[in-house]
Amino acid sequence: MFIDQVSIYVKAGDGGNGIAAFRREKYVPKGGPAGGDGGHGGDVIFEVDEGLNTLIDFRYNRHFKGDRGENGMSKGKHGKDANPLVVPVPPGTSVYDEDTDELIADLTTHGERATIAQGGIGGRGNIRFASSRNPAPNLAENGEPGEEKNIRVELKVIADVGLVGFPSVGKSTLLSVVTAARPKIADYHFTTLSPNLGVVDTEDGRSFVMADLPGLIEGAHEGVGLGHQFLRHVERTRLIVHVIDMASIEGRDPYDDYVKIKEELVAYDEKLSEKKQMIVANKMDMPDAEENLAVFTKKLKDATTPIYPVSSITKEGLTVLLYSIADELEKIPKTVAVEAEVVIQHKATEKSFVITREDDGAFILSGEKIEKMFKMTDFSSDEGTQRFARRLRHLGVDDALRKRGAKDGDIVRLLDFEFEFID
Numbered sequence: 001m002f003i004d005q006v007s008i009y010v011k012a013g014d015g016g017n018g019i020a021a022f023r024r025e026k027y028v029p030k031g032g033p034a035g036g037d038g039g040h041g042g043d044v045i046f047e048v049d050e051g052l053n054t055l056i057d058f059r060y061n062r063h064f065k066g067d068r069g070e071n072g073m074s075k076g077k078h079g080k081d082a083n084p085l086v087v088p089v090p091p092g093t094s095v096y097d098e099d100t101d102e103l104i105a106d107l108t109t110h111g112e113r114a115t116i117a118q119g120g121i122g123g124r125g126n127i128r129f130a131s132s133r134n135p136a137p138n139l140a141e142n143g144e145p146g147e148e149k150n151i152r153v154e155l156k157v158i159a160d161v162g163l164v165g166f167p168s169v170g171k172s173t174l175l176s177v178v179t180a181a182r183p184k185i186a187d188y189h190f191t192t193l194s195p196n197l198g199v200v201d202t203e204d205g206r207s208f209v210m211a212d213l214p215g216l217i218e219g220a221h222e223g224v225g226l227g228h229q230f231l232r233h234v235e236r237t238r239l240i241v242h243v244i245d246m247a248s249i250e251g252r253d254p255y256d257d258y259v260k261i262k263e264e265l266v267a268y269d270e271k272l273s274e275k276k277q278m279i280v281a282n283k284m285d286m287p288d289a290e291e292n293l294a295v296f297t298k299k300l301k302d303a304t305t306p307i308y309p310v311s312s313i314t315k316e317g318l319t320v321l322l323y324s325i326a327d328e329l330e331k332i333p334k335t336v337a338v339e340a341e342v343v344i345q346h347k348a349t350e351k352s353f354v355i356t357r358e359d360d361g362a363f364i365l366s367g368e369k370i371e372k373m374f375k376m377t378d379f380s381s382d383e384g385t386q387r388f389a390r391r392l393r394h395l396g397v398d399d400a401l402r403k404r405g406a407k408d409g410d411i412v413r414l415l416d417f418e419f420e421f422i423d
Helices: 056-060 171-178 227-236 254-268 270-274 289-299 318-329 368-375 382-395 397-403
Strands: 002-011 044-048 063-065 085-089 093-097 103-107 113-117 148-157 161-164 196-201 207-212 239-245 276-282 307-309 354-357 363-366 411-414 417-420
Touching: 002 056, 002 113, 044 093, 044 103, 063 085, 103 113, 113 148, 161 171, 161 227, 171 196, 171 207, 171 318, 196 318, 207 318, 239 254, 239 318, 254 270, 254 289, 276 289, 276 318, 289 307, 307 318, 363 368, 368 382, 368 411, 382 397
Parallel strands: 002 063, 044 085, 161 207, 161 239, 239 276, 276 307, 363 411
Antiparallel strands: 002 148, 044 113, 093 103, 093 148, 196 207, 354 363, 411 417
């Protein structure tokens, strides 16, 4: 098992703007408010799809943006809410906030959903602000901006296919040819120390994860060499593929190699013999390979285990092998890498605002709540501007500025807005 990860950007849809509109029907008093609310922006939702097993789609698309809510309309009509953007992810996907490293969601079961970024609420139309004192306010809110986040998507990957065989039979080379994995490859007699994994994409659009598992030596089931560490990796795969050096470059008998590997697997756990298995007769471009394959086939009594002659160097036979593996995997149930429930981490409540000081003496207002108020205010309307000033006072901004030493005429900044403090 290994962890694949991709960093992406998500932006939920902004809420639609409210509208300051007025009814003109004969039966409604002139100037009566009739501006509808804006619709909510679309959430960005991750949904588990058991048909996926890699993060490869995220490597081609690293930006996901939800739709904006519809603006409010006249005659009291509200704008439509935007549909959520549903992004399919494979089972075992964990989502982290890239900036805080906090876990946002852990998704494992088919159909499970988690809202990764929430769409902004729609701005209120002027119908919401009508009162006996002001039955026709020229006031409406902008839609709330949708959440935006830099996130890290991680997948705990368990290989679908495990390549097994003695050291130097060509497992690493085969993996490097059929996937984008780049394991260290050399003519050595010791074995790979840890699994190398890669994603195979067949020409007909199917994909699966293949692992070059550490090579076996005799006595592995008793813990000799990598022993149990190797066999635990085999245990997790859905399909076992025996890679045999059919050219016998190391001087070993190909059939004896195959028998010893099977004996080690069964000695560790008899259930491994129940897993579907294939045989890859590798290095068929080398001398004596054809003759050795004929002898191997004659000795093999298990007619249910198919043999695929291939050459990782010339790539002969690889297409047939990969299609056959993909066909077989479609018949074998998948297992989820991690058993867990959906976990959603909620942010702790933050202060409404924070006041800091710039080098030029200006006071800087910041904070999620106050910035949200600013973005939802329509400053083209006098009533909207006045309402924003009242809300600042209600939050205690004026008093807080005084305590920090603000005086008449001092500059106060909030995002890209700059104004004078009046005591």
